[in-house]
Amino acid sequence: MHLDLYDEFGAIVPFGQRRAQLRNWHILSDADNRKPGREGSSPDDMRRYQAHHLIWSIDAGQAGLSDEDAEARMQAITREFIFQNFAMEGRPVLWTIHRDKPGRPHVHMVISGFDEDGRALALDRSRRKLDDFCADIARLGRVYDVPLVFSRREDRPGLRSRIYQGVDTLRSNRKRVSYERSTDLRERAPIWWRAHSQHLLETLSDIESGREVKPRPYRRRGDSLDLPGEMFDGIYADPRAAAERFARMVSGKGDGKERALAIWYFLHRPEYFGHPASRKFPDFDLRRKIAESLGRITHFPRLAPANNGDAWRDLLAFRRKRRQGRDIDGIRRSLEELATIADDNGVNPLTVSSIRLVVREAAETAATFDNAKPRGARRTWPSLLSTNGLSLFKRDK
Structure with missing residues (x-):
């Protein structure tokens, strides 16, 4: 499959120049990026995020567009988004449109973790910056007449109801498939x-x-x-x-x-x-x-x-109950943050009020749920930074 690869200025990068393009990125070797005392090459052994992979897509049929028309508009949206957010900062990017799923074209963006001055993108410091990127792509979608909506899973009323009942989860669980052996x-x-x-x-x-x-x-x-x-x-x-x-x-x-x-x-x-x-x-x-x-x-x-089968069933029920409680509290915290952001940015008061109503709904549900307890406090970012150098260290999981 032929894929055109573009840089941060929207110019096509010829196949023979792709390796040379990457040599200009600020990328450390594994040896220089490895945490003290670590010997492996897994993400947990590394100190800094050196690149970020972002994806966005649309359903062409639902948007009333042909695949070709959808791809053309997605190219224009992505080119403008990357130029405004990354090229102007001197941050290298490589991106392309993937067409392996008919009717569902999607854009892959690989963004350098550091700009030309060595400043980190720091997408993992908070969810706020990623939210801003999503909202910016949705705004550009409206400019190019593509019906894009930026929402979180907890913004969907039907899904919230299923989470409250313990039928669904706030975040879908991905199974790790590393070998064909049972994990039971x-x-x-x-x-x-x-x-x-x-x-x-x-x-x-x-x-x-x-x-x-x-x-x-x-x-x-x-x-x-x-x-x-x-x-x-x-x-x-x-x-x-x-x-x-x-x-x-x-x-x-x-x-x-x-x-x-x-x-x-x-x-x-x-x-x-x-x-x-x-x-x-x-x-x-x-x-x-x-x-x-x-x-x-x-x-x-x-x-x-x-x-011992009975204990296994009890363990699964315990995990399900604990996950349900944390999901309910996660909805409350996430939408509370969203309401604050909307209020700070002068969003329509009626919209802010509707968000706060859902926050109250989640809080009332959490109050009736014994296990709806906040997660433990996470380490603050200053504690993750080096005392003798810059920058961004990977959060402990």
């Missing part, structure tokens, strides 16, 4: 599931309610797996019990082949092995160092497998 812990680690699934539900409930748990005397089970509890000191309130739970997950179906699975849960879901030693678990970097030590352990005993 009942199947992958039945040894762990039989012994600790009920404890997991209690742990999640305690963490959700903010209850602190004091260390308890460690009681060795008859078929306990031996792993030094000291490895989990400072991480868990009961480090020896956490070590046993970790070892049981490693045992998998009794063959000891799930070490990578257990390490992933320790890094990303440490609550699956017990309560935190203090108010929250230590940061990812400390857990990563411990995970490296866990990865060097080569032998784990084998045990007989089992299963």
Whole structure:
């Protein structure tokens, strides 16, 4: 498929010059961009966002346009949008129109994370700048007689109602498909599931309610797996019990082949092995160092497998309820911010009032929902910036 590639001034970049064009971008090598102490090349190992990928599209049939007419107008809109927002700042861009879906042309824009003076675009500092870009494209769409509307998922009344009822989610969940293996812990680690699934539900409930748990005397089970509890000191309130739970997950179906699975849960879901030693678990970097030590352990005993279906259903219900509560609070916060922005920019008072009515509706729904609690406070941007240099560091996930 032939795709014309354009630069920030709307000029076609010939195929043979594309590599030379990219050499003019301010791009660091992986070695220079890697976080201290990291060795990989995944996004989590990198310090700065060096490019941003934005996409926008229209339904040509719904807009009453042919594919050719829609593409021509989208080219004009994109060319003007990029020139005004990026070319005037000296920020390189490469973009094209993709036609792989008939009736649904869409524009891909790859934007340099830094301009010619080294200033970061910082799209991830807040949602406000991305909202401004979306609103600007919608405004240009009206200029070129393309019916574009900028809205968020929570702006749709029907969807809000389904979220309140727990039928839908505020953000769609994307499944990670890295290999063709089940991610069901009942199947992958039945040894762990039989012994600790009920404890997991209690742990999640305690963490959700903010209850602190004091260390308890460690009681060795008859078929306990031996792993030094000291490895989990400072991480868990009961480090020896956490070590046993970790070892049981490693045992998998009794063959000891799930070490990578257990390490992933320790890094990303440490609550699956017990309560935190203090108010929250230590940061990812400390857990990563411990995970490296866990990865060097080569032998784990084998045990007989089992299963527990009731606890699995309870866990799914708990996750669904917690997600529903957070979504309700997310709608309230998002539309509250939108109403403030609209008010500050002199939008029609009737529009602002209608937004605030929806905010009140979400707040009233949240008040009747036990788990509709705000998310924990995020780290502020000053804490993510280097003390001896510029600029933009990737937010911890």
